[in-house]
Amino acid sequence: MSEAFAAVARDAVPDRVEGPWREFWRAYAQSRGAMLGLGLTIALILIAIFAGVIAPHPPYEQYREFTLTPPAWQAGGRAQFILGTDPVGRDILSRLIYGTRLSLLIGLISVALSLSLGIVLGLLAGYVRGWVQTTIMRLMDVMLALPSLLLAIAVVAILGPGLINAMYAIAIVLLPHYVRLTRAAVIAEVRKEYVQSSKIAGAGAMRLMFSTILPNCVAPLIVQATLGFSSAILDAAALGFLGLGAQPPTPEWGSMLADALEFIQRASWVVTFPGLAILVTVLAFNLMGDGLRDALDPKLKR
Amino acid sequence: MFAFILRRAALIVPTFIGVTLLAFALIHLIPGDPVENLSGERGMDPARRERLLHEFGLDRALPLQYAEYIAQVVKGDLGTSLTTHEPVLSEFLTLFPATIELALFAMVLAVALGLPAGILAALKRNTVADYAVMGVSLTGYSMPIFWWALLLILFFSVQLGWTPVSGRIAVEYDVPAATGFMLVDTLRTGDWDAFRSALSHLILPSIALGTIPLAVIARMTRSAMLEVLREDYVRTARAKGLPRWQVILIHALRNALIPVITVIGLQVGLLLSGAILTETIFSWPGVGNWLIHGVQSRDYPVVQGGILLIATIVISVNLIVDLLYGVVNPRIRHA
Numbered sequence: 001m002s003e004a005f006a007a008v009a010r011d012a013v014p015d016r017v018e019g020p021w022r023e024f025w026r027a028y029a030q031s032r033g034a035m036l037g038l039g040l041t042i043a044l045i046l047i048a049i050f051a052g053v054i055a056p057h058p059p060y061e062q063y064r065e066f067t068l069t070p071p072a073w074q075a076g077g078r079a080q081f082i083l084g085t086d087p088v089g090r091d092i093l094s095r096l097i098y099g100t101r102l103s104l105l106i107g108l109i110s111v112a113l114s115l116s117l118g119i120v121l122g123l124l125a126g127y128v129r130g131w132v133q134t135t136i137m138r139l140m141d142v143m144l145a146l147p148s149l150l151l152a153i154a155v156v157a158i159l160g161p162g163l164i165n166a167m168y169a170i171a172i173v174l175l176p177h178y179v180r181l182t183r184a185a186v187i188a189e190v191r192k193e194y195v196q197s198s199k200i201a202g203a204g205a206m207r208l209m210f211s212t213i214l215p216n217c218v219a220p221l222i223v224q225a226t227l228g229f230s231s232a233i234l235d236a237a238a239l240g241f242l243g244l245g246a247q248p249p250t251p252e253w254g255s256m257l258a259d260a261l262e263f264i265q266r267a268s269w270v271v272t273f274p275g276l277a278i279l280v281t282v283l284a285f286n287l288m289g290d291g292l293r294d295a296l297d298p299k300l301k302r
Numbered sequence: 303m304f305a306f307i308l309r310r311a312a313l314i315v316p317t318f319i320g321v322t323l324l325a326f327a328l329i330h331l332i333p334g335d336p337v338e339n340l341s342g343e344r345g346m347d348p349a350r351r352e353r354l355l356h357e358f359g360l361d362r363a364l365p366l367q368y369a370e371y372i373a374q375v376v377k378g379d380l381g382t383s384l385t386t387h388e389p390v391l392s393e394f395l396t397l398f399p400a401t402i403e404l405a406l407f408a409m410v411l412a413v414a415l416g417l418p419a420g421i422l423a424a425l426k427r428n429t430v431a432d433y434a435v436m437g438v439s440l441t442g443y444s445m446p447i448f449w450w451a452l453l454l455i456l457f458f459s460v461q462l463g464w465t466p467v468s469g470r471i472a473v474e475y476d477v478p479a480a481t482g483f484m485l486v487d488t489l490r491t492g493d494w495d496a497f498r499s500a501l502s503h504l505i506l507p508s509i510a511l512g513t514i515p516l517a518v519i520a521r522m523t524r525s526a527m528l529e530v531l532r533e534d535y536v537r538t539a540r541a542k543g544l545p546r547w548q549v550i551l552i553h554a555l556r557n558a559l560i561p562v563i564t565v566i567g568l569q570v571g572l573l574l575s576g577a578i579l580t581e582t583i584f585s586w587p588g589v590g591n592w593l594i595h596g597v598q599s600r601d602y603p604v605v606q607g608g609i610l611l612i613a614t615i616v617i618s619v620n621l622i623v624d625l626l627y628g629v630v631n632p633r634i635r636h637a
Contacts, residue, residue: 033440142320145617147575150593150609154324157597157605158331234446238579241448242594257449268456275449282444290440 027295034291040284048101056080057091059098059251064089068267084269086260092270095251096277102252103281106167106236107229113171115178115225122182123209127190137183140176148173152235156244163252166245170232181224185217219296226292230285237278253278303629310624314617321617325610326371329602330364380607385599390607394589399482400470401588404580405573407504408512413566416516420523420562421555424531435520442517447576451510451583458506465506468585472499511580515569522565526558533557560627567623571616 018026028034047054057063063081067089070077077084083093125133143151155169189195190213198212239245240254248259253274260270355361374380380390423435459467470484471477475496477487485504488497530536531554539553540546578590585591589608596604 138316138320141317142324145317145321145620146324146609146613147571147616149575149578150612153578153593153597154328154605154609157602158328230444234444237446238448241446241579242582243598254446254448257452261452264452264456265460268460271449271452271456275446275452278446278449279441279444282446283441286440286444 024295028291031291031294033287034294037284037287037289037291040280041288044100044104044281044284047097048104051097051101055091055094055097056082057094059095060090060249061094062089063091068263068270070267071269074269083273084267086256086270087263087267090249092256092273095256096253096273099251099253099256099274099277100281102163102246102250103233103236103278106163106170107232107285110167110170110174110232110236111225111228113167114174114228115221117171118175118178119182119214119221121175122179123186123214125179126183126186127205127209127213133183136179140179143172143176148231149235149238152239153242153244156239161239161244161247163246163250166236166239169239170235173235174228174232177224177228178221181220182217185220186213189213189216223289223293223296226285226289230282230289233278233285234282306628307625310621310628314621317617318614321610321613322372322375323368325606325613326368328606328609332602375610380610381603383596383604384601385595385604390603391611393592393604394607394611396482397587397589397592400484400586401574401577401581401590403483403485404504404507404511404586404588405570405577407508408573408576409515409566409569411508411512412516412519412569416519417523417562419516420520421527421550423520423524424527425550427528432524435524439517439520442513443521445513445517447510447513448579448583450513451506451580454506454510455583465502466499468583470500470503470587471496472503475499507580507584507586510583511573511576514572514576515566518565518569518572519562523558523562526561527554530554530558564623564627567619567626570619574612574616 028038057080063085066078066081066085068087069081069085069089071084072079072082074084081091081093083091083096086092086095121136125136146154152166152169152173155172156165159165159168186209195208195212199208203212236245236252237254237257240252240256241258243255243258246252246255248255256274257271260267260274264271352361360367378391380394382389383393386393419435419439423432426432455467458465466472471488475488475493477484477491477493477496477500480487480490484500485497488500536549536553539549544553574590577586577588578594580586581588581591582594589612593605593608593612595601596608
């Protein structure tokens, strides 16, 4: 009897309290989709880092005698060009591998730019309030009134086409989301006791904003940043496709598609694989973002 | 009710002013001034440049120029295209029906497939059907639609030869443009072959454009239905012994539709964004295609006017959705 009682008591008290990281990981790992997204993302990052080692050919090398070679498994394909070659004889697989580097870099740079500016503006709007808030938020409303691709096109029309300008354009497009999110989180946090007590303890505005409030608003920002990666990659590819982003011969997936457009009827592989690369990458970040949201959202936590 | 409408409508005024500022800034932020862009490669002698700057009013103070710009916009004068020398507004209005036709068709497709798919996924939660719907919709949501459009062309036009590759109607038909909507115009002439041709040109672009809204609607319907199915009144309806379809369609769906309708309204921006890509690929003669040509040929009046008009449409539609939402849901109206 007492033994059974002791066993129940032992089970009721965990050996040690789970840390926040473990708790988060357990919630995240529950979703198969989220794990698939994470796995794909890690694979893509590795491909990007080791592009020079993995790619069978240099991305700009034109094998003039092998233009428009079909993929290896099709009639007329060659083992040395697994996914075939493009109209000027460049190896498609190698260009896709180097393109991973570009796409992830575009995502990283535009999200980092947008996120840091968005956090600063959002903190200001939420903490200072008054006309500062009104000005910032009205500006964000204007940016949200334009469909995202249209805003990106407007920015590129001003700055001129190119990869770097496309990144700026995408950073601007993503900005309102981070500003709104940070502001909302700040307004929710600022009333709480821990903020009030550190204010009474004499903490300055900078300290309050960046080291007291900000760390407590991080969860939704992480989710939004992950989803921002996927829209950045998608929009960059769309701009590249429209000839407003990366310019040929850069092995960017969107501009690879645009380059190959006229050969679509003769050689479908020049179009199929770059698009597939975009889809898989965007899907990976979306799956990860969904998983992060479910794992970090306290409302859904059991 | 009237006060609610006024309050909501007043909110969009600052946004609209902001959009005009953005459109105005566009011309002033581009490298080189419009006169320089007109002069081309050879350049222009300074005296003529001065005269042209004066003629365009570009030598005056910026606030004054902005005020003049607004005065012109209010009068409906959005400038003249540098390439076609046509007024920007009338070009836009001629091409806009083509975009609406495409967007409407895409939306009908997205709603007709997205709603049932979302309902099915919610009712069969955690089954193969649910996973299939959610998997497909997540893929659709992540789809680069310019690539998706190419795949559709490759399969249905090139391989099977079922649908035309591009354009709005086959060249042999000469349909007088009465409404600008090709389906309506062909029906008015009573030419069935022309109607069929117009319809077959519309199918692939609509699928391409409707895919992302379809995915969004399916996801939203599923989560709204799941939420509603947990409610007490649904349980009560079931307990009363009502037939299952009646509980689902009348008690659950009607309430689940409120957030779904909002989401549908908010797809307008997405549709216009998507139209830019879809129209480019299918050579669809709409405003998206026109705008991209404007950007590529540095036709700044077109870019400026196009952005202003599209933003105005998106703002207005969002306002209408907002107002309808208030009409449907009194809690919003009286908040």
